[in-house]
Amino acid sequence: MTPPTDKAFRLARADQEVICYAASVGHSVWFSRDLGESWLRAPTPTGGIYNESRCWCLATHPARPDEVWSGTDRGIYVWRHSLERWNYLPSPMDGLHILKLAISPADPDFIVAGTRPAEIFVSRDGGRSWQCGQLPIGSECWFINTPRVTSIQFDPQEPETLWVPVEIAGIFRSRDGGQSWELLVEGLRDPDVHNLVIMDDLGDRVILCSTEVGLHRSNDNGASWEFQEVPAAGDLIYVRCMARRADQSGVIFMSIGDKPSGQTGVLLRSRDFGTSWEKVELPGRVNTTIWWIFVNPEDPRLILCNSMFGEIFRSIDGGETWQRMDRFLGELREIAWQAVPRNATGSSKNL
Numbered sequence: 001m002t003p004p005t006d007k008a009f010r011l012a013r014a015d016q017e018v019i020c021y022a023a024s025v026g027h028s029v030w031f032s033r034d035l036g037e038s039w040l041r042a043p044t045p046t047g048g049i050y051n052e053s054r055c056w057c058l059a060t061h062p063a064r065p066d067e068v069w070s071g072t073d074r075g076i077y078v079w080r081h082s083l084e085r086w087n088y089l090p091s092p093m094d095g096l097h098i099l100k101l102a103i104s105p106a107d108p109d110f111i112v113a114g115t116r117p118a119e120i121f122v123s124r125d126g127g128r129s130w131q132c133g134q135l136p137i138g139s140e141c142w143f144i145n146t147p148r149v150t151s152i153q154f155d156p157q158e159p160e161t162l163w164v165p166v167e168i169a170g171i172f173r174s175r176d177g178g179q180s181w182e183l184l185v186e187g188l189r190d191p192d193v194h195n196l197v198i199m200d201d202l203g204d205r206v207i208l209c210s211t212e213v214g215l216h217r218s219n220d221n222g223a224s225w226e227f228q229e230v231p232a233a234g235d236l237i238y239v240r241c242m243a244r245r246a247d248q249s250g251v252i253f254m255s256i257g258d259k260p261s262g263q264t265g266v267l268l269r270s271r272d273f274g275t276s277w278e279k280v281e282l283p284g285r286v287n288t289t290i291w292w293i294f295v296n297p298e299d300p301r302l303i304l305c306n307s308m309f310g311e312i313f314r315s316i317d318g319g320e321t322w323q324r325m326d327r328f329l330g331e332l333r334e335i336a337w338q339a340v341p342r343n344a345t346g347s348s349k350n351l
Helices: none
Strands: 016-023 029-032 055-058 067-074 078-079 085-089 095-103 111-117 120-123 162-167 170-174 182-184 193-199 206-211 215-220 226-228 239-246 252-257 265-270 288-294 303-305 312-315 332-341
Touching: 029 252, 162 215, 170 193, 182 332, 206 239, 206 252, 226 332, 239 288, 252 303, 265 288, 303 332
Parallel strands: 055 095, 055 332, 193 239, 288 332
Antiparallel strands: 016 029, 016 332, 055 067, 067 078, 078 085, 095 111, 111 120, 162 170, 170 182, 193 206, 206 215, 215 226, 239 252, 252 265, 288 303, 303 312
């Protein structure tokens, strides 16, 4: 099947346009107005962030569609299309690697950041002030030396409940907005945890967990975990990212490779809430593990994913077919897209 082109994709609302973002390690944040066909960075010096900065993560704001947040090696920066620049946001995390940012879909002022060394910082006032969550974890660990937060997820049913996988320590859960934590590792074959998918569609909650040694599954809200075989993965076991298609279907995408900065990667798809998996045919040979998969409830058709070493793949039909973008952007950590009001993107078309 031939993938449809970017010209075939239009948002339902004519007063919106798609802006794509890519967080790179060494080239700040890239922007695309044509679904990833071409990319530019914010102009220097007016862009507000230096072009060689290391940007680890992105968070699109659910209530302010012209706003995107980025965690860097120098602090938090917030982009607003109406201003066309990155604005530095002072915080207690200055000097730390801010690896993850998450904004609550239920409360736009409830923002959570995860760092290396592994710690959680919580803001309840839109980033004006922050409180340290005090994760019960040591400052050192084997293999990677310093533990780090690999994901932050708000529970879809309980707005005050946070789920935080940590590499290498396991899964932490807070039921009180980050004030106290419990560790959930019973049954995990390895505490090197990367990502979660939480589903309540089938009546009983199912949580999928990606680890260094494969996929795990919990049927008791994280109290215990079972290893799940994935025959479609072949000999590959390093499961990195998972994302559920944003249409409340049972379609989930999962990336798997030989190791973090390895030599090959595969994208898998489940059509039955993670029970069985099939290999997705990506064009060409993937140069390393697929590091990030991004879905957006604004439109479940548009899905982006990237390898650690700069390859970007795009689907505009919900993941049935994929295109490989021509442009390589260096080492990438996350990719995202946002439906932005056309009147909020400023007068310049340089981004």
